[in-house]
Amino acid sequence: MPSPFGNDIFISRCLVIGSGIAGLQFALLAAEQGTVNVVTKKESRESNTNYAQGGIAAAVSPMDDFSHHINDTLTAGDGLCNDEVVSKMVASGPRLIDRLLSYGVRFSKEEGSDGDEFALGREGGHSRRRVLHCQDLTGREIERRLLEACLANQNIRVDENHMGLDLLTGSKVGLSDEYAERIVGCVVLDRQTHRRRAFLADAVVLATGGCGKVYSYTSNPDIATGDGLAMAFRAGAQLRNLEFVQFHPTCLYHPKAKSFLISEAVRGEGAVLINDRQEKFMERYHPLKDLAPRDVVARSIDRELKISGDPCVFLDLRHLRRERVEKRFPNLVKQCARFGLDMAGKPVPVVPAAHYMCGGVSVDLAARTSLPGLYAIGEVACSGVHGANRLASNSLLEAVFFADRASAAMEELEPVISADSFQLDLSVLGAESKASGPQIMVLEHDWDSVRRIMWDYVGIVRDRDRLEIALGRLRQIRDTVEVLFRKSVVNPDIVELRNISLLAELIVLCARDRRESRGLHFTPDFPGKLSQAVDTIIRRNQALAGETAHEPGQEFHE
Secondary structure, three states, X not given: OOOOOOOOEXXXXXXXXXXXXXXXXXXXXXXXXXXXXXXXXXXXXXXXXXXXXXXXXXXXXXXXXXXXXXXXXXXXXXXXXXXXXXXXXXXXXXXXXXXXXXXXXXXXXXXXXXXXXXXXXXXXXXXXXXXXXXXXOHHHHHHHHHHHHHHOXXXXXXXXXXEEEEEEEXXXXXXXXXXXXXXXXXXXXXXXXXOEEEEEEEEEEEXXXXXXXXXXXXXXXOXXXXXXXXXXXXXXXXXXXXXXXXXXXXXEOOOOOOOOEOOOHHXXXXXXXXXXXXXXXXXXXXXXXXXXXXXXXXXXXXXXXXXXXXXXXXXXXXXXXHHHHHHHOHHHHHHHHHOOOOOOOOOEEEEEEEEEEXXXXXXXXXXXXXXXXXXXXXXXXEOOOOOOOOOOOHHHHHHHHHHHHHHHHHOOOOOOOOOOOOOOXXXXXXXXXXXXXXXXXXXXXXXXXXXXXXXXXXXXXXXXXXXXXXXXXXXXXXXXXXXXXXXXXXXXXXXXXHHHHHHHHHHHHHHHXXXXXXXXXXXXXXXXXXXXXXXXXXXXXXXXOOOOEEXXXXXXXX
């Protein structure tokens, strides 16, 4: 799809920002109706999807049913899930799995089943085996198949190494007053040339993933800097429940192992957590022991470490047959061996790390945000599925479900962008006369400061005093970063720093104002739960005033 406007302006029916499973699945479905531009921050294969080891949850076994999957999801969500959304997603599971199979995704099968029976895993919080997987590289397999299909589709254009800067409204491109506030595109930065481009579309779909890099220790890749969340917030969209950051209990603890996750499926197959004294400690914290929900396991490990002063705990697989471990988790065994660790023969050192944002941009059942023309799917969105704590392996199912819902909504979306309908304010693409930018040392210092503050003060357990300290320090950093951003030539490093400093402040604001302990948010100041579960809503004007609001979720309409 060459652009008639040269290399600076591109027009399509739909613009997708991000290339994880949500963005690629949406692109394939939306391409049946018209052209789709996909812009992705790094290489198209680089996404949180690609790091998803565990699998995708769906009730496809005769030993399972929708009601059990729904109940497990609602239980994990601790009162904040949207029952209707969860029910519809779960009921769609088998159909969505069939669609993935049609793209060539090869889920693992049981031995001796003549290729008909899926090898289903079980993870924390699940009452049944229902996690379809491709050994321990599920995300990579799904990503590969969807990307192949997208690249083969003539209606889909994929631009790698392009990151979103800010969303464009109708007023910015000269549309009539009727569409002045509608989101009709995005200013995008070419990460290699630092040239800015405008991508315009009738619908803009955020599929940018989460913001794990806000924390010092995370399972997320380097691209997870909350870009979509930050762009949506700056445009005035409603964000919800940002305090619910899920910490994965078991990231590999090793000085050379950057962001290496030990899948929850390992405990699902029988591994147990032990401390340095060889004690199986999870039985002290929850009746499900090592298969307790992630928030419980992460807090339990956090408590063990604070009591003992030890740097890590351990996953013990020594009681499992080596052959079974090596066959079920070939990639994990191989990666651990790279660091001199025998996964099947010795306990593996692990610590919790920031893993998944359960909050995000507020959306309804059609993935519509509070801003007309803007949609959000995947981890960047808060859809009501995860509530206060995500059930393991529900994220991939949510991604393909809302990609399906958003693509269906496109059928009724009126066109507003055409080759002769707009007049772009070219100043949004101009390279103003600015300084060359801050030294890399300055950026690295502020980047490290934000992440360390978040880890030390806004981690698994938070209290009001530490949150107030964090808020004050983060605001000082963000004020400095905003000045640097305005005065310097735009480059990817300062854009990412601007986004994580903003997201860090928003997370603190939401955490400070939730005066209870629920799901992933635990504070000794308010250890009990409120009688009624309410969402934390935050908007641009409130955040500037240091305020948030608690109110029920809303539906948004074009």
